[in-house]
Amino acid sequence: MAEKISINQSADYVGQTVTLGAWILNKRSSGKIAFLQLRDGTGFMQAVVVKEDIGEELFKTAKGITQETSLYITGVIKEDERSDFGYEMEVTDLEIIHEAVDYPITPKAHGTDFLMDHRHLWLRSKRQHAVMKIRNEIIRATYEFFNKEGFTKIDPPILTGSAPEGTSELFHTKYFEEDAFLSQSGQLYMEAAAMAHGKVFSFGPTFRAEKSKTRRHLIEFWMIEPEMAFYEHADSLKVQEEYVSYIVQSVLENCKLDLKLLGRDTEKLEKVKAPFPRITYTEAIKMLKEMDFDDIEWGDDFGAPHETAIANHFDLPVFIINYPTKIKPFYMEPNEEEEGTVKCADLIAPEGYGEIIGGSERINDLALLEERLKEHDLDPAAYSYYTDLRKYGSVPHSGFGLGLERTVAWISGVEHVRETSPFPRLLNRLYP
Numbered sequence: 157m158a159e160k161i162s163i164n165q166s167a168d169y170v171g172q173t174v175t176l177g178a179w180i181l182n183k184r185s186s187g188k189i190a191f192l193q194l195r196d197g198t199g200f201m202q203a204v205v206v207k208e209d210i211g212e213e214l215f216k217t218a219k220g221i222t223q224e225t226s227l228y229i230t231g232v233i234k235e236d237e238r239s240d241f242g243y244e245m246e247v248t249d250l251e252i253i254h255e256a257v258d259y260p261i262t263p264k265a266h267g268t269d270f271l272m273d274h275r276h277l278w279l280r281s282k283r284q285h286a287v288m289k290i291r292n293e294i295i296r297a298t299y300e301f302f303n304k305e306g307f308t309k310i311d312p313p314i315l316t317g318s319a320p321e322g323t324s325e326l327f328h329t330k331y332f333e334e335d336a337f338l339s340q341s342g343q344l345y346m347e348a349a350a351m352a353h354g355k356v357f358s359f360g361p362t363f364r365a366e367k368s369k370t371r372r373h374l375i376e377f378w379m380i381e382p383e384m385a386f387y388e389h390a391d392s393l394k395v396q397e398e399y400v401s402y403i404v405q406s407v408l409e410n411c412k413l414d415l416k417l418l419g420r421d422t423e424k425l426e427k428v429k430a431p432f433p434r435i436t437y438t439e440a441i442k443m444l445k446e447m448d449f450d451d452i453e454w455g456d457d458f459g460a461p462h463e464t465a466i467a468n469h470f471d472l473p474v475f476i477i478n479y480p481t482k483i484k485p486f487y488m489e490p491n492e493e494e495e496g497t498v499k500c501a502d503l504i505a506p507e508g509y510g511e512i513i514g515g516s517e518r519i520n521d522l523a524l525l526e527e528r529l530k531e532h533d534l535d536p537a538a539y540s541y542y543t544d545l546r547k548y549g550s551v552p553h554s555g556f557g558l559g560l561e562r563t564v565a566w567i568s569g570v571e572h573v574r575e576t577s578p579f580p581r582l583l584n585r586l587y588p
C-alpha cells in the first residue's frame with residue numbers, strides 16, 4: 157500500500173503513486189482494459205486498469221468487481237480533463253476489502269418508495285451526495301454568517317412544557333409524571349436568551365405532528381432561529397435578506413460541482429442578493445384576486461398554490477408582511493398601521509418552493525401579552541418564564557425561523573424535501 161489519500165486531495169498528488177479506500181459505483185470493461193468508477197465520500201474518480209500492466213490475476217479481479225464492493229486501490233494520479241473532478245488513476249494494485257453482492261440500487265431507475273425504503277443506501281448515490289454537501293454548506297455558512305455578525309449560539313431545549321406555534325401539532329410524551337412535548341420551535345427560549353446576550357441564534361431539530369403529505373412538509377425538520385434585542389421588525393427583515401443571500405452565494409461559490417451534478421439553473425441563484433421585495437398580505441390578496449383566485453378571502457391563510465402564484469411574480473424571494481392577527485401565533489406585535497394585522501413576515505422562495513422563513517416582532521408589553529395568552533386559551537402558569545421577560549427590562553425585539561430542509565430543496569433545485577434530510581421523518585415513514 158502506498159500513502160493513503162482521499163479523492164479530494166488528488167491535486168496535490170499528480171504523478172505520484174497513492175492508495176485510495178473506495179467503493180465501486182460502476183464499471184465498464186473489455187478484454188484488455190477496465191474502467192472502475194470510484195467514490196470515497198470526498199469525491200468521484202475513474203480508475204483505469206490495464207491487463208498488460210497489472211497482470212492476468214488482478215485484471216480478472218477488477219473485471220469481476222461488483223457495485224458497492226469496497227477496496228484499497230493503488231496507482232498513479234493523472235490529470236484528466238474529461239472528468240468533472242479533473243483526475244483519474246492508473247491502477248497498479250488493488251485489494252478487495254469486502255465484496256458487495258446484489259446491491260439493491262442498480263444504475264437503472266427505481267421508484268420513490270423503493271428508494272425511501274433503502275434511504276440508508278440511497279445516500280451513497282451521486283445525487284443524494286450532492287444534496288447533502290449543499291445542506292452541509294448551508295449549515296457551515298449559517299454559523300459563519302451569525303458569528304461574523306456578532307450573534308451567540310444558544311441551544312434551546314427539545315423537551316418542553318409549552319407550545320409556541322399552537323397546540324394542535326404537538327408530539328406528546330411523558331416526562332416522568334408530567335406531560336411534555338417535543339419542541340416545535342425554540343423561539344420563546346431564544347427570546348429569553350436575547351435578553352441575556354442581545355443577538356442569539358439556535359440551530360436544532362423541531363417536530364410538528366402535521367398530517368400534511370406535501371413536497372414541503374417534514375415531521376422532523378431543522379430550524380435556524382435568530383432573535384435580536386432592540387430590533388424592530390424592519391431591522392429583522394434586513395438580517396433575513398442578508399442571511400439568505402449569504403447562504404445562496406456561499407453555495408454558489410463552494411458547491412459548484414454539486415449544483416452541476418443536480419442540473420441546477422444557477423443563473424436564478426446568482427440574482428439572489430439583498431434587498432428582497434416586500435408586499436403586504438393585503439396586497440397579496442389583491443394580486444391573487446387579479447389572478448382569478450376565487451378560493452381566498454382577506455383573513456384566510458395562504459396555501460401552496462397561492463404562495464407559488466405570488467412568488468412567480470418575482471425573481472427573488474419575496475417577503476409577505478403584516479398578516480392578519482387571527483391567523484398568526486399569540487406572541488406577535490400588533491401593526492398599528494393596519495388594523496387587525498401584526499408585524500410579521502413570511503419569506504417565500506422563488507420557483508414554487510414556498511415559505512422558507514417565518515418571523516415577527518414580538519409583543520413586549522406585559523398586559524397585551526397576558527391578554528393574548530388568554531385569547532389563545534394558553535395556561536399562564538406554563539408561560540410565566542415568558543411573561544417574566546416583559547417584567548424586567550422589556551425591550552422591542554424580533555426574530556425569525558428558517559427551515560433548513562425547504563431552503564436546501566430550493567437552493568439544490570430538488571422537488572421534494574424528503575431528499576434534503578438524511579433520514580426524513582414523513583407522515584407514514586419512520587424507517588429507516
Ligand code: 4AD
Nearest residue numbers: 341343373374377381511512513514555556557559
Ligand atoms: O413559520 P414557522 O412555524 O415559524 C416558527 O416556528 C417561529 N417560531 C420561528 C421564529 O420566529 N423563531 O416555521 C418556520 C419555518 C418555516 O418558514 C418553514 O421553512 C419551516 O420552518 N417549517 C417546516 N419545514 C419542513 N416541514 C415542516 N412541517 C415545517 N414547518 C415549518
Ligand code: MG
Nearest residue numbers: 502511513514
Ligand atoms: Mg410559518
